Amino acid sequence: MHRARLRVGGLVAVAVTLLVTLTGGLAYEVVAHAQTDQVIRELRYTADHAVPTQLPGCTFLYFPGEPGGGALPPGFPLRADLDAVRASGGAVERSVDANGTTYLVRTQTQAGGRLVQAVFDTRYQLADREHLLVALLIAEGVGLLAAAATGWAVGRRAVAPLAEALARQRRFVTDASHELRTPIARARTRAQLLARRAAAAGLPAEHRDGLDRLSGSLRGLGDIVDDLLLSARMAAGQASADGTDLDLAALTEAAVTAERERAEQEGVVLTVARPPEPLYVTGVQTALRRAVGELLANAVRHTPGGGRVEVSLRRAAGQVELTVSDTGEGFAQDEAAHLFDRFHRGATGRDRQFGLGLALLREVVTSHRGTVEAVGHPGAGARFTLRFPEAVPRVVT
Known part of the structure; x- marks a missing residue:
């Protein structure tokens, strides 16, 4: 706005x-x-x-x-x-x-x-x-100030309806997300409980698999609700306010640990390389954790069994650089600019599909004064690079 x-x-x-x-x-x-x-x-x-x-x-x-x-x-x-x-x-x-x-x-x-x-x-x-020219220049200066004031007033009045509509939309998304989180969490807990009871009761495998899929679907639905809620907060500027100094390397290692089990289930090797010292950035831990987790999940999701996902961190010209490379299906480089559009689909409609995750990733990165770069080749993997300004940790005395 x-x-x-x-x-x-x-x-x-x-x-x-x-x-x-x-x-x-x-x-x-x-x-x-x-x-x-x-x-x-x-x-x-x-x-x-x-x-x-x-x-x-x-x-x-x-x-x-x-x-x-x-x-x-x-x-x-x-x-x-x-x-x-x-x-x-x-x-x-x-x-x-x-x-x-x-x-x-x-x-x-x-x-x-x-x-x-x-x-x-x-x-x-x-x-x-010459006198006339001086008078015209003075009038031009006064006119420029008047134009700036008029433009500012017109801009506020012209955008006000749109700003109000967007504010209502954000409030709706935030309220709906808050209201949906509890029933979705309850439904997922109930599905997990039923799956355990089904296993204990010796029900057929297809029933247990159906309950597991239901639990996974509810987990995905909960993730989407969390994404919508975080996106609304990012758009309102709330999630990037009052940032603290965080060790991005430690945060990334925790995200890799959380994603490693899923990678092993898919037959994907997940590795991380980082310098021994902390790499500090200023930001909101939950938002950055969500962004890094989405980047890892995206790489694992689009890498077939036997492939590799490599995560590396380093300092570069006053910035902290996080790179996630995979050996998966990749994408056409001319499509890189659209990867971060919400619910983008590949050019043929059967290619790689993207939901809300990468769009939210870009919102998180840009709200932390960072940049995101995507490089890929069809069938030859992809590489995503996040760059954040390096922070000097504040010393509390």
Whole structure:
């Protein structure tokens, strides 16, 4: 929601800023064009009709070959223009940058055949444009602040209904998960008890297997409920709050120990390699334990009998790196970006299927300021790598 507010607010701010900039730019161009047209009209009128004793302000006239010739700024007259007009009989008009200003210069022959060069100093017009530009920049700054405030307000109002809907959804998931955990736990306990009684009573093997499968299904249902509850807490930012310094290596070893029995039942060799010293990260133990357990369970689940699942931990550039590699069925690398989507299926619909677990794994990792990387090849195994910022354990005095 925070990113959505920022995105909406940013778009509104950019739109308002562009509008103010466009308006200011058009105003500046209109004023500059109007000034230039006015100066050109005055310059042409002066060159046609004026005499040195009756000149408008900032205007200079030069009559070659006449006594005095007229007063001009330094660097004038432009002899090349005078020669060109004598040769062609037409008029030459140009702008010249000199003496810290810009001059508009027109050289022509008056109606009586008199050669004249008129010069207009535009320093006051340029000063007016500079003042206008400063005013527009100030207005742009004020407009930018107003745009940011408007964007922030619009973003909050636009996203508010969506935020409320998501909050209701999270509350529903949390409440439903809490309410379902107890009856599911009771049902699983009852199924386990019935399975033991069935074994003691000597019931047929298919009945005992059915009760075992029922117990396993209830366990899976309980895991899904726990995943939903943890996902809701992660989305609300609760599970990542008040994190403590944890030894990720010890936590991973405990998860490997818990998963080893299932791996042995599947005929999969599960190994772990870690440095002798602790590898500390800051986080919530239950959330990280769930993430590592899901990563191991996923590797074992998709590795056929006789395969291997290797777990390794190490330090790398200020981070703690956890890698889980398997020799299982793997996946196409172009599908790696979708592995963490909820309930994703393989491209053919019969390929590797993913439920809520890997999506929850990514939520846990990102909420702990970490990253997750998946590399795989069809039929050649997969490798998942989790990276977390390394924590310096706090010393209690």
